[in-house]
Amino acid sequence: MSKSSKLCHETFPRSNIFCNLIEKIVKRPSLQFLGQWGYHYYEPRIYRTLAKILRCIDLDGFDILLTDYIAFVEKSGYRFEENFNFEFTEICVNTILYWVFVRKGNPDFVELLLKKTKDYVQDRSCNLALIRRTFTPVYCPSPLSGITPLLYVAQTRQSSILKTLLQYGILEREKKPINTVLTILLYPLRMRITIDNVLLDIQEDAKTCLILCSRVLSVISIREIETQLSLGRHPIISNWLDYIPSTRYKDPCELLHLCRITIRAQLLTNNMLPNGIFSLLIPVRLQNYLNLES
Numbered sequence: 001m002s003k004s005s006k007l008c009h010e011t012f013p014r015s016n017i018f019c020n021l022i023e024k025i026v027k028r029p030s031l032q033f034l035g036q037w038g039y040h041y042y043e044p045r046i047y048r049t050l051a052k053i054l055r056c057i058d059l060d061g062f063d064i065l066l067t068d069y070i071a072f073v074e075k076s077g078y079r080f081e082e083n084f085n086f087e088f089t090e091i092c093v094n095t096i097l098y099w100v101f102v103r104k105g106n107p108d109f110v111e112l113l114l115k116k117t118k119d120y121v122q123d124r125s126c127n128l129a130l131i132r133r134t135f136t137p138v139y140c141p142s143p144l145s146g147i148t149p150l151l152y153v154a155q156t157r158q159s160s161i162l163k164t165l166l167q168y169g170i171l172e173r174e175k176k177p178i179n180t181v182l183t184i185l186l187y188p189l190r191m192r193i194t195i196d197n198v199l200l201d202i203q204e205d206a207k208t209c210l211i212l213c214s215r216v217l218s219v220i221s222i223r224e225i226e227t228q229l230s231l232g233r234h235p236i237i238s239n240w241l242d243y244i245p246s247t248r249y250k251d252p253c254e255l256l257h258l259c260r261i262t263i264r265a266q267l268l269t270n271n272m273l274p275n276g277i278f279s280l281l282i283p284v285r286l287q288n289y290l291n292l293e294s
Contacts, residue, residue: 016093017065018072021049046091054099062109066116069096073127089127094146097135101149107160110149114168118271131170150174154183157236159208167292169273171216171262178221184209185225186233186241206236210243215292218261220248252259260290 025042055067073089100109103150113130114121120128134146137155147155150170153162171177184206214220222244229235237243247253267276277290288294 016072017068019101021046024049026125043091047095050095051090051099052160056193059108059112062112066113070116070128089186093133094135095128097130097133097149097183100136101152105161107164110161111164114164118168122271150180151183154180155187155204157184157202157209159212163212163292164211166216167274169268172264172268177217181210181213181220182225182228185235185237186228189236203237207243210240212244212292214248217248218253218258220244222249263290
């Protein structure tokens with residue numbers, strides 16, 4: 001048994017998916033000394049192994065996989081050579097996000113990922129803040145660059161998944177949330193999205209996405225949108241202004257909406273979105289309003 005395998009077995013009392021993955025890597029004679037080669041040498045084996053699991057995984061299996069990943073990251077940082085540990089976790093992050101958002105596109109998987117990792121989301125650089133890390137939407141063995149899940153969902157206008165991300169406060173954590181609105185409205189339509197073999201109506205989804213964003217933001221800069229249009233960019237929706245309330249760019253913002261933003265901001269500060277909403281002693285209708293249902 002290699003030194004790395006022994007470290008894994010000493011650290012984890014039961015079989016761990018990611019520990020087993022390292023053991024599989026180091027069985028290759030050329031990779032006995034982890035860290036001596038770049039990630040492109042062992043990335044294909046990591047991807048193939050995780051892809052085989054993720055291809056047919058159900059929610060219970062995904063729960064186990066995320067539990068194993070969290071345990072591995074929390075306990076392995078001081079066990080392996082720093083550079084290898086960084087590259088290994090980056091490849092795992094890239095593979096998991098690719099399969100959840102590109103290959104599956106299932107809101108239930110996204111919500112489970114958010115529930116399991118929400119305690120780490122405040123630190124964008126943390127390997128456990130999966131929802132804020134980047135990945136490559138067209139899979140390639142270069143996990144060190146890419147886009148965030150929020151940006152990918154905005155590009156593909158997956159409104160059901162965007163709603164889940166917004167309910168967990170992901171848009172409110174962005175430094176420039178207007179960029180998400182611009183992406184939804186202006187990103188070129190380069191692919192046809194299907195979920196369970198059903199072709200999505202991208203334009204209708206884009207309209208829903210704009211409406212959802214307006215439930216989170218107090219201001220949407222029409223000037224920035226018009227600036228992009230003046231540069232020759234074309235909106236996916238011709239009557240896009242109909243889906244942004246005038247109270248987000250012209251008229252005074254509604255007091256009810258300002259209250260929603262304030263309460264959600266306080267809950268977000270304490271990392272309590274969305275579950276904290278339902279512990280508030282207010283009518284169910286107001287709870288649903290805070291949770292962006294209306």
